[in-house]
Amino acid sequence: MNIILLGPPGAGKGTQAQRLEQERGMVQLSTGDMLRAAVAAKTPVGLQAKAVMDAGALVSDEIVTGILSDRLDQDDVRRGFILDGYPRTEAQAKSLETLLAAKGMALDYVIELAVDEDALVDRITGRFSCASCGEGYHDRYKQPKVEGRCDVCGSEAFKRRPDDNAETVRNRMAEYRAKTAPILPHYEAKGIVRRVDGMAAMDKVGAAIEAILDGR
Numbered sequence: 001m002n003i004i005l006l007g008p009p010g011a012g013k014g015t016q017a018q019r020l021e022q023e024r025g026m027v028q029l030s031t032g033d034m035l036r037a038a039v040a041a042k043t044p045v046g047l048q049a050k051a052v053m054d055a056g057a058l059v060s061d062e063i064v065t066g067i068l069s070d071r072l073d074q075d076d077v078r079r080g081f082i083l084d085g086y087p088r089t090e091a092q093a094k095s096l097e098t099l100l101a102a103k104g105m106a107l108d109y110v111i112e113l114a115v116d117e118d119a120l121v122d123r124i125t126g127r128f129s130c131a132s133c134g135e136g137y138h139d140r141y142k143q144p145k146v147e148g149r150c151d152v153c154g155s156e157a158f159k160r161r162p163d164d165n166a167e168t169v170r171n172r173m174a175e176y177r178a179k180t181a182p183i184l185p186h187y188e189a190k191g192i193v194r195r196v197d198g199m200a201a202m203d204k205v206g207a208a209i210e211a212i213l214d215g216r
Helices: 013-024 031-041 044-054 061-072 075-079 090-102 117-125 166-188 202-213
Strands: 003-006 027-030 081-084 109-114 127-130 136-138 193-197
Touching: 003 013, 003 166, 013 027, 013 081, 013 202, 027 031, 027 075, 031 044, 031 061, 044 061, 061 090, 090 166, 109 166, 109 202, 117 127, 117 166, 166 193, 193 202
Parallel strands: 003 081, 003 109, 027 081, 109 193
Antiparallel strands: 127 136
16 A cells, blocks of 8 residues: 555644554655765755755655656555655656556545644643653643653653644644645546544544445
8 A cells, every 4th residue: 555644733634554564564765864864865856855855855755756757666665655744745746647657556535633723732831751762741631640750761851842833733734735635636536535533532633544444
């Protein structure tokens, strides 16, 4: 199965992609991770990307497509892949289609994690983590069993991401609606879009995605 997971930041795409990796052997393809790996490996397209980034410019769609092309040639991708964070625009969607066709591949589903904006703001702004081991917590939904002490490692140091605030989250939502959501009609025309309630419990979201992939 080859899929795209869509949804605004905080919708749970990363969590669900990890589950699919563990349970189905699929590979999560994050553009950021692929970009860093290509730069570190000093591949030809990675060197191109490094030169652009060193100049303070944005990496072009052509370079991202080149990095993705190299990654799709690796053996582990044959078990299926999960695209997270790409494509973000209709132009990228069309470029991806051309690339996959050239490799004899195709997308099976585009799965959108649908969210309620106000509830998502509450979910993100309340989260914090252990500064030592990274265990995640939430002001309302998951407090440490002993106040001020991590359940996993016992540390008393916690941290919050500086961008986990209401204004930033709403700006991200607006950007998602303006730039990424418009690619959905492109895939709806192909009949491969499916939607899942991204506000449900993680296990329920995972079960809904599994049902889609199993054709249930």
